[in-house]
Amino acid sequence: MAHALDKRKLVDHEAPNKSTGIVNGQSSNVLNWDDTRYSWAYPMYKNMLANFWIPNEINMGNDLKQWKQLTDQEQETFKKIIGLLAFLDSIQTDYSGKIADYLTDSSLSALMQVLAFQEVVHNQSYSYVLSTLVDQHEQENIFEYWKYDDILIERNKFITDGYEAFLEEPTVENFLISIVYDVVLEGLFFYAGFAFFYNLARNGKMVSTSTMINYINRDEQIHVSLFARIFNETLNENPEIDRARFHRFVEETFEKAAELEIKWAHHIIGDSFPGIPINDLEDYIYFMANKRCKLLGANKPFEGYSENPLKWLRAYQEVDEGKSDFFEQKSRQYTKVSEDNGFDEL
Template sequence: MQLKKAKTLEPIHPNKSTALFGGKSSGILNWNDIAYPHWYKMYKRLVGNYWQADEINMSNDVKQFPTLTDSEQEAYLKIIGLLSTLDAPQTRTALLLSLYATDPAVQSIMAVIAQQEAVHNESYSYVLSSVVSLDEQNQAFEHGRTDPILLKRNEHIMAQYNAFAEEPTMENILKTMVYTSLLEGMYFYSGFAFFYHLARENKMVGTSTMISYINRDELEHGRFISELFRATLAENPDYNNEAFMNWVYSTFQESVNLEIEWSAYVLQEVDGIDLEEMKGYIKYRANKMLRMKGLSELYPEYVDNPMKWIRAYADNFDGTKTDFFEQKSRQYTKTSDLNGFDDL
């Protein structure tokens, strides 16, 4: 059965929603009277993460990009293309989820997530405009619809997102949340790791600064979507069955395999990146997202992060900020006439 879009305002219904999807609510949001009170803290964390792409200083990256090896430059452009193909549909998907959510708190949180995804996509345009010509920028963004490995990698998520847009059933909402949490919590991470690898060698630090902020946002998005999935499943126990759980696990396994294939393809020529270590890191991220959903791990040998060095750059669910945000040499600084804007 297809769900109807939530009404904007229905004063005959209570302010506190009777269900996350398919429920009744007046449309009036009182954060002191919501069905899941702890989500207010999530909303505050998301709002507190506000940043803008063009406030990050890229002047050193402009000078460094031509000095990267051909393999590093190619990986840089392809991975930016990948990230843009994943983040661009996230803005619309977040908005679509909010349209069918009958809980006004979910609507507000998804609105913030949608705005942040729009900033992420803008940031990819911003970093590319800083380091390559317009033709090369356009070519990088073409990868998402022309590169066969990337098309294969994104095929299933595209199919599910489109299925939800065309047929907004409870099952498609739950499946879309599974793919969204995979996207937020695992799909990006081999790409993120590449930029952190460059930063570890003191290369393209401005870009990795940007990636760290995107990374922090995505971790919060992944956490909320996982909680929303669990709460929706609890409210709709008919879907908490063996067939659906088997679909979730098989989707995770398939997504891990595709991510490993993509990372090997895009990173194989980059010096200093251990592809076996990367494979383990992808499985570790998948385990983490499964735990967030209250599910069992698929890869028991990768409970701990095998890529220890990345903790200096990547945020984690157990801490509020990463080591990165405490590093004065890599802190977030607004670009101005004084710190290099005119050099871009």
């Protein structure tokens, strides 16, 4: 039996400021960060604010000089990954806004609004990078890749079908299902592409672009944590829902998602990129799928794969955990673009 999902009221004079639940709860909709239901909400909000960045702060001058030095294959892969990211972050902006309508906790609704803003910034970064490297016509073509690349279409449909089911029938069950697809999107489907950019950076190529990718990666890690908390708390608050069934769904979904990400990895990287052995990248994808399932309270769908096989990626993982800044360990420019060093100087 499906459980209906009610939208949050704009204001409820009879309800407490501190909500009574994530969904179908009571809340006045007045936000007091010192009086919230979930103790982790405010620290997460502060963390999201502390990570604030805008693309125009990053000087793309060196990347522009290096762009023509990349191989044709590197350029093509670069553009395909940007095309994928632009599509996924675009629908993510809209999805996060729609799901916020059903969050009856005002602090979580606020976090979702910040998340949506960050996705807009991510999309700005893709436009910013491409406007630096290619002409307007080619940029427009790259933003159309999702329409005619068969592998992109298959991957994207996997996500959008899960989102559309929630939008068409907003039940608690479809709410939870859509969150699983969100964690696939933000916690797995970006990762072969991220590895490509990080591999360029560790070889001293396109470091400014990779810096932006790293900041996006850092944001997405917080987003994954937020959605995982919402998923787990919703299951806790609704004991009538079959928890075991949803955990099986998580495992099955990530099994399919990992195969799609591996198929994409072969499509964009294959066997010919030095520093990214395709077998290791496959193992890395299985490792990340296991990690995300564990975060959602499910069993690992892939036996083994408990360690990251791409050891050199640890530097970037440590950035996500706030331990260090990989890019500060290397020579890079990070200056705000101004009238003195703007596009006219590139």
